[in-house]
Amino acid sequence: xxxxxxxxxxxxxxxxxxxxxxxxxxxxxxxxxxxxxxxxxxxxxxxxxxxxxxxxxxxxxxxxxxxxxxxxxxxxxxxxxxxxxxxxxxxxxxxxxxxxxxxxxxxxxxxxxxxxxxxxxxxxxxxxxxxxxxxxxxxxxxxxxxxxxxxxxxxxxxxxxxxxxxxxxxxxxxxxxxxxxxxxxxxxxxxxxxxxxxxxxxxxxxxxxxxxxxxxxxxxxxxxxxxxxxxxxxxxxxxxxxxxxxxxxxxxxxxxxxxxxxxxxxxxxxxxxxxxxxxxxxxxxxxxxxxxxxxxxxxxxxxxxxxxxxxxxxx
Amino acid sequence: xxxxxxxxxxxxxxxxxxxxxxxxxxxxxxxxxxxxxxxxxxxxxxxxxxxxxxxxxxxxxxxxxxxxxxxxxxxxxxxxxxxxxxxxxxxxxxxxxxxxxxxxxxxxxxxxxxxxxxxxxxxxxxxxxxxxxxxxxxxxxxxxxxxxxxxxxxxxxxxxxxxxxxxxxxxxxxxxxxxxxxxxxxxxxxxxxxxxxxxxxxxxxxxxxxxxxxxxxxxxxxxxxxxxxxxxxxxxxxxxxxxxxxxxxxxxxxxxxxxxxxxxxxxxxxxxxxxxxxxxxxxxxxxxxxxxxxxxxxxxxxxxxxxxxxxxxxxxxxxxxxxxxxxxxxxxxxxxxxxxxxxxxxxxxxxxxxxxxxxxxxxxxxxxxxxxxxxxxxxxxxxxxxxxxxxxxxxxxxxxxxxxxxxxxxxxxxxxxxxxxxxxxxxxxxxxxxxxxxxxxxxxxxxxxxxxxxxxxxxxxxxxxxxxxxxxxxxxxxxxxxxxxxxxxxxxxxxxxxxxxxxxxxxxxxxxxxxxxxxxxxxxxxxxxxxxxxxxxxxxxxxxxxxxxxxxxxxx
Numbered sequence: 001x002x003x004x005x006x007x008x009x010x011x012x013x014x015x016x017x018x019x020x021x022x023x024x025x026x027x028x029x030x031x032x033x034x035x036x037x038x039x040x041x042x043x044x045x046x047x048x049x050x051x052x053x054x055x056x057x058x059x060x061x062x063x064x065x066x067x068x069x070x071x072x073x074x075x076x077x078x079x080x081x082x083x084x085x086x087x088x089x090x091x092x093x094x095x096x097x098x099x100x101x102x103x104x105x106x107x108x109x110x111x112x113x114x115x116x117x118x119x120x121x122x123x124x125x126x127x128x129x130x131x132x133x134x135x136x137x138x139x140x141x142x143x144x145x146x147x148x149x150x151x152x153x154x155x156x157x158x159x160x161x162x163x164x165x166x167x168x169x170x171x172x173x174x175x176x177x178x179x180x181x182x183x184x185x186x187x188x189x190x191x192x193x194x195x196x197x198x199x200x201x202x203x204x205x206x207x208x209x210x211x212x213x214x215x216x217x218x219x220x221x222x223x224x225x226x227x228x229x230x231x232x233x234x235x236x237x238x239x240x241x242x243x244x245x246x247x248x249x250x251x252x253x254x255x256x257x258x259x260x261x262x263x264x265x266x267x268x269x270x271x272x273x274x275x276x277x278x279x280x281x282x283x284x285x286x287x288x289x290x291x292x293x294x295x296x297x298x299x300x301x302x303x304x305x306x307x308x309x310x311x312x313x314x315x
Numbered sequence: 316x317x318x319x320x321x322x323x324x325x326x327x328x329x330x331x332x333x334x335x336x337x338x339x340x341x342x343x344x345x346x347x348x349x350x351x352x353x354x355x356x357x358x359x360x361x362x363x364x365x366x367x368x369x370x371x372x373x374x375x376x377x378x379x380x381x382x383x384x385x386x387x388x389x390x391x392x393x394x395x396x397x398x399x400x401x402x403x404x405x406x407x408x409x410x411x412x413x414x415x416x417x418x419x420x421x422x423x424x425x426x427x428x429x430x431x432x433x434x435x436x437x438x439x440x441x442x443x444x445x446x447x448x449x450x451x452x453x454x455x456x457x458x459x460x461x462x463x464x465x466x467x468x469x470x471x472x473x474x475x476x477x478x479x480x481x482x483x484x485x486x487x488x489x490x491x492x493x494x495x496x497x498x499x500x501x502x503x504x505x506x507x508x509x510x511x512x513x514x515x516x517x518x519x520x521x522x523x524x525x526x527x528x529x530x531x532x533x534x535x536x537x538x539x540x541x542x543x544x545x546x547x548x549x550x551x552x553x554x555x556x557x558x559x560x561x562x563x564x565x566x567x568x569x570x571x572x573x574x575x576x577x578x579x580x581x582x583x584x585x586x587x588x589x590x591x592x593x594x595x596x597x598x599x600x601x602x603x604x605x606x607x608x609x610x611x612x613x614x615x616x617x618x619x620x621x622x623x624x625x626x627x628x629x630x631x632x633x634x635x636x637x638x639x640x641x642x643x644x645x646x647x648x649x650x651x652x653x654x655x656x657x658x659x660x661x662x663x664x665x666x667x668x669x670x671x672x673x674x675x676x677x678x679x680x681x682x683x684x685x686x687x688x689x690x691x692x693x694x695x696x697x698x699x700x701x702x703x704x705x706x707x708x709x710x711x712x713x714x715x716x717x718x719x720x721x722x723x724x725x726x727x728x729x730x731x732x733x734x735x736x737x738x739x740x741x742x743x744x745x746x747x748x749x750x751x752x753x754x755x756x757x758x759x760x761x762x763x764x765x766x767x768x769x770x771x772x773x774x775x776x777x778x779x780x781x782x783x784x785x786x787x788x789x790x791x792x793x794x795x796x797x798x799x800x801x802x803x804x805x806x807x808x809x810x811x812x813x814x815x816x817x818x819x820x821x822x823x824x825x826x827x828x829x830x831x832x833x834x835x836x837x838x839x840x841x842x843x844x845x846x847x848x849x850x851x852x853x854x855x856x857x858x859x860x861x862x863x864x865x866x867x868x869x870x871x
Contacts, residue, residue, distance in 0.1 A: 005786070006770055006782055006783065007766060007770075008769070008770070009769060009770050009771055018698065019698050019699065019701070019702050022696065022698055022699055023693070023699050023702070023769070026689075026692065026693045026696060026699060030690065030692070030693070033685065033689050034682075034685060034686060034689065037656060037660055037681070037682065038682065040660045040661075040663075041660055041663060041678065041681070041682070044663035044664050044668070045663060045668055045670075045678075048599075048663060048664065048665055048666045048856075049670075050600075050667050050668060050669050054665075055665075056601075056665045056666075056667065056857045057857060059601060059665050059857075064605075064608075066661070067608045067657075067658075070653075070654065070657050071650060071653075071654055074649075074650055074653045074654075075650055078646040078647075078649060078692065081646065081692060081695075081696050082642055082643055082646045082695075082696070084698075085642065085695075085696030085697040085698045085699060085700075086638075086639050086642055086643075086697050086698075088697070089629075089635070089638065089642075089697030089698045089701060090635055090639070092698060092701060093635055093638075093701075108475075141475060142470055142471040142475055143468055143470075143471065143565055143631075145630065145704075145705055147705065147706075147773070149702075149770065149771025150771075152698075152701070153701065154630050154701050154705065155630055155632070155701075156630050156631045156632055158559075158565055158566065158631065158632050159470060159559050159565060160559020160560070160564070160565065163632050178773050179773065180704070180705030180706060180773040181468070181705060182395075182463075182464045182468070182471070182774075182775040183471060184462075184471060184475060184476070185391050185392050185395060187773075187775060187776065188773070188775075188776035188777045188778045188779070189778070272562065275562075
């Protein structure tokens with residue numbers, strides 16, 4: 001089938017628009033810089049070639065004022081780019097509360113997606129259009145990187161923590177996503193598609209998956225099976241912090257530091273509790289590192305999030 | 316073979332010495348393998364790195380062949396080993412030693428009027444250590460190669476990769492000692508052995524560049540040794556430093572690795588800036604524009620290069636505050652580079668420009684470096700980096716700097732100094748053809764990769780969606796042209812060794828001290844110690860004349 005040679009990726013998300021604009025602006029600036037250098041070089045090379053009669057008198061020797069002017073102009077232009085890029089980055093890399101919170105486990109060489117309702121898919125991500133989607137991503141082995149070119153978003157998925165990323169698709173359609181951190185033999189095939197659907201289509205798709213237990217319900221079962229409830233249940237006699245309303249609040253730790261109780265914090269607490277002892281509680285929680293896989297941790301996190309939390313502080 | 320032998324610049328007037336030169340002074344194999352002459356050691360290094368350049372080049376050729384079609388040619392596992400070995404060999408076994416260990420070794424003592432480097436035995440030891448590390452990397456390659464990427468990201472490299480990662484890392488560990496020894500030698504030599512009158516502000520810019528790069532090598536390379544040592548300990552004993560299952564942090568490796576490897580990028584580019592600063596004034600026949608600014612720019616790049624490492628980690632999950640800091644620092648380090656581009660270009664103004672091969676390579680360098688630089692600014696911009704990080708955009712960017720710019724400068728240096736090193740002239744028209752072919756082939760190979768990167772093609776992929784084939788095919792076609800352009804000099808320069816016209820002491824009419832002595836130079840470089848009375852680059856474009864740093868005026 002004949003295809004026109006592609007020059008430009010699609011832009012299909014609110015996150016893509018400012019990044020794309022900045023990229024275009026930088027392309028234009030780069031073209032101007034290149035054009036200036038080429039024009040100067042060509043002019044001088046032709047005019048001052050060896051056999052030309054052009055005057056070489058009054059060679060510019062004192063140069064500092066040229067250099068200061070050029071340096072200042074360059075620095076000013078660079079600072080504009082810096083501020084522009086940094087402000088978008090800060091907006092891009094602080095995931096707000098999502099309309100949909102979707103969990104992603106990267107594992108060589110596939111992407112396992114879990115929806116809050118318990119729907120699961122592999123190498124495909126179905127999302128509703130015009131909704132804020134918050135991804136909580138964990139890796140089961142090495143470092144991967146989740147990249148959707150059409151949304152201009154990317155974040156590494158580092159083992160041992162949870163990374164969050166958000167986007168809001170503004171067009172329906174199917175868009176390619178890929179792993180961009182080399183992760184072993186089949187890295188090149190660790191790819192999938194984001195399917196952006198209208199809200200009714202998405203609702204229909206969710207029900208067609210065969211309703212299972214929601215992720216939070218599965219998490220609750222794990223919470224009991226793993227014995228977490230023995231201490232963290234409000235009715236428990238053991239002195240352990242309550243998890244109701246925890247998500248998104250500020251937690252004071254024994255060592256004096258403070259942490260925002262986001263997905264990464266809850267993950268760290270489950271796998272490495274001794275390093276995150278909450279102020280005023282004894283360090284008695286057992287270490288779950290190596291005993292529970294990342295998918296189950298995500299389910300427990302979904303359960304803890306379902307227990308309510310601060311809506312506003314998590315920005 | 317047609318040979319252009321028309322001379323357009325004066326021959327210089329150094330006496331034809333009856334004394335044997337450094338090549339003919341002794342003839343035995345031992346006189347080469349145990350030599351303490353910096354010029355001979357430079358040639359030994361030259362042989363070693365040329366060998367590795369072609370090994371790394373073969374890996375690159377296989378990769379481009381594989382990527383000509385989405386279906387590919389190589390097994391995925393083979394492709395992964397090819398790009399890993401290509402990276403390791405090209406970075407540590409060609410680019411880092413390329414200009415310092417060959418042209419630096421040969422010309423630093425000559426340009427400052429010294430008889431040799433400060434520590435000739437350490438210089439020789441450096442070559443042996445380099446070859447030892449070369450043997451280890453060849454072992455890793457022949458046994459099947461490493462497959463974790465040249466960046467050795469943990470925990471892939473420590474827990475999951477099953478290739479010869481340890482051997483490759485060990486080769487890099489040993490290789491670092493060669494860098495340190497060579498750098499130490501340059502720093503001491505430049506501080507202590509300058510000829511009378513060779514003040515700091517009279518040093519040719521190539522010497523400044525090698526000085527800057529030596530300081531970076533001396534301070535950064537020990538960190539690399541620690542990195543690779545810890546990597547080995549982690550891989551063998553599972554000490555858990557980089558393993559989250561044992562309380563370690565995978566990002567710690569990236570911080571430590573880039574703390575060396577970002578300065579290493581400047582180790583690769585600074586010497587080529589020095590080379591180009593020699594070539595442009597010589598062939599433009601005018602003094603370099605803004606000499607003092609150039610020295611300040613070189614040293615600021617060397618210092619700032621230590622404060623930008625985390626710009627490789629903007630999407631890795633570092634804090635937003637450190638990302639903002641490292642982005643700002645990256646823009647700062649770009650300022651001195653911009654000054655240099657401006658000064659090279661203005662150095663053509665009111666010149667009397669000769670378009671010999673070395674000059675064509677230098678002009679190509681400036682253009683490729685500028686394009687690599689502006690795309691570097693795009694990568695320094697946080698939001699754009701989030702999008703293009705880990706794609707072919709990055710591949711294209713660093714090849715523009717490390718291959719486009721550095722290898723162009725390497726070939727420029729080779730043509731500029733070839734008559735001095737061998738005493739022979741090469742066929743100029745062939746050399747100009749190779750220079751232009753390099754430029755065309757390079758841009759055809761790597762420019763399409765910018766477009767592929769923005770389209771979203773991940774790097775280190777053995778396959779890709781079919782709609783991206785046009786650009787990949789163009790890139791592979793360009794690579795075949797580039798391969799020819801890189802092989803050509805081997806042929807005509809080899810030819811010139813036997814049939815080339817004999818070169819005078821100063822065939823280009825250059826001002827540096829290396830040109831006042833015979834070609835090839837005598838074993839101790841100078842018949843008497845030169846006394847320096849002038850700044851470098853005393854070319855007069857009005858008359859076409861020039862004055863050497865000794866103060867000898869040659870009319871135009």
